[in-house]
Amino acid sequence: MAGLYIHIPFCASRCIYCDFFSSTDSSLRGGYVDAVCRELALRRGELGGERVSTVYFGGGTPSTLSAGECDRLFGALSAVVDWSACDEVTFEVNPDDVTPSFVAMLRDTPVNRLSMGVQSFDDSDLAFLRRRHTARAAIEAVNRCLEAGYNNMSIDLIYGLPGQSLDGWQRNLRQAVSLGVPHLSAYSLMYEEHTALWRMRERGEVEECDEETSLSMFERLIDELESHGYEHYEISNFARPGLYARHNTAYWQGVPYLGLGAAAHSYDGRCRRVNPSSLWAYMEAINEGCVAYAEERETSDSLYNERILTSLRTCWGLDMKRLETDFGEERARYCLKQARPHIEAGRLAFTDERLRITRAGLFTSDDIMSDLFWVD
Numbered sequence: 555m556a557g558l559y560i561h562i563p564f565c566a567s568r569c570i571y572c573d574f575f576s577s578t579d580s581s582l583r584g585g586y587v588d589a590v591c592r593e594l595a596l597r598r599g600e601l602g603g604e605r606v607s608t609v610y611f612g613g614g615t616p617s618t619l620s621a622g623e624c625d626r627l628f629g630a631l632s633a634v635v636d637w638s639a640c641d642e643v644t645f646e647v648n649p650d651d652v653t654p655s656f657v658a659m660l661r662d663t664p665v666n667r668l669s670m671g672v673q674s675f676d677d678s679d680l681a682f683l684r685r686r687h688t689a690r691a692a693i694e695a696v697n698r699c700l701e702a703g704y705n706n707m708s709i710d711l712i713y714g715l716p717g718q719s720l721d722g723w724q725r726n727l728r729q730a731v732s733l734g735v736p737h738l739s740a741y742s743l744m745y746e747e748h749t750a751l752w753r754m755r756e757r758g759e760v761e762e763c764d765e766e767t768s769l770s771m772f773e774r775l776i777d778e779l780e781s782h783g784y785e786h787y788e789i790s791n792f793a794r795p796g797l798y799a800r801h802n803t804a805y806w807q808g809v810p811y812l813g814l815g816a817a818a819h820s821y822d823g824r825c826r827r828v829n830p831s832s833l834w835a836y837m838e839a840i841n842e843g844c845v846a847y848a849e850e851r852e853t854s855d856s857l858y859n860e861r862i863l864t865s866l867r868t869c870w871g872l873d874m875k876r877l878e879t880d881f882g883e884e885r886a887r888y889c890l891k892q893a894r895p896h897i898e899a900g901r902l903a904f905t906d907e908r909l910r911i912t913r914a915g916l917f918t919s920d921d922i923m924s925d926l927f928w929v930d
């Protein structure tokens with residue numbers, strides 16, 4: 555079983571908080587799509603004959619692709635993916651691209667799940683973040699996708715904006731719930747270095763939301779969604795029963811994946827490969843018949859730490875028996891010793907041979923995980 559990720563690094567404009575690798579120059583898009591198709595042909599052997607169980611088109615903005623470009627991508631993927639045995643094919647979309655003709659075009663592809671970057675249902679939030687859509691456009695876009703039969707659909711929201719109130723955040727959550735989307739991801743606004751938002755804060759033009767308000771918003775998020783039947787299955791992710799994101803869950807479970815495109819990451823269980831974060835460098839290498847990725851070999855320590863980090867983020871927690879089998883008795887004993895103070899304080903629970911972060915521990919989850927890391 556393996557995953558396939560395809561990075562589409564093109565956006566119509568730049569949102570102020572974004573530090574993802576993407577370009578607003580669409581003139582290279584056609585050539586880029588052809589390069590991704592060639593990369594797949596060059597690297598399909600890295601899948602080791604495993605069944606591709608999930609495919610994810612992320613970005614950037616995959617919904618900026620034309621029908622012809624989608625056609626070429628799916629044509630190339632069909633040589634590698636048995637769509638009838640593929641559980642989930644997710645496509646990230648922006649609300650303003652989701653026209654009736656775009657949705658109709660997607661319905662003719664194997665895409666069976668959409669992930670929409672809504673971020674807020676408040677027009678002043680959207681204008682501040684320099685999103686291209688309005689709240690009304692987002693609502694129409696979600697409804698259009700649901701009516702077209704995309705019942706497996708997710709939206710992203712951001713909280714902790716400067717000046718955002720708890721009531722404003724609650725209104726966003728109620729709107730999301732009332733639309734009936736079965737999956738929701740919510741992130742607190744981050745000030746990533748060198749973004750426009752980061753520069754605004756440096757110049758004193760915006761004031762960061764204080765930690766107490768941000769934590770209250772996180773609490774409100776959990777309460778509101780759980781009270782409407784969503785399961786909080788990962789720190790930032792909520793789903794109706796059974797409708798969790800399989801592709802991302804496979805990442806957290808350490809399932810190997812092949813990432814195609816500029817800046818895409820791949821992982822085969824022992825080694826991580828990172829493609830160049832430059833459209834030119836990426837395309838030039840592919841056109842010469844090679845892939846210019848950087849390789850990083852995992853060590854037993856880094857794999858152990860990765861297991862702690864990814865498992866504890868999810869509601870399934872850390873399987874201690876599997877930890878012992880994979881990393882030995884000494885590491886498992888160390889992990890439990892480090893966990894003990896958090897178990898006693900109620901921040902971790904240890905049941906059914908699994909360690910899980912409790913609700914009380916969610917707010918300090920980074921500290922808990924780093925206490926369990928193996929440091930030489």
Ligand code: SF4
Nearest residue numbers: 565568569572613614
């Ligand atoms: S649309 Fe997404 S990837 Fe593009 S700039 Fe905005 S946040 Fe970044």
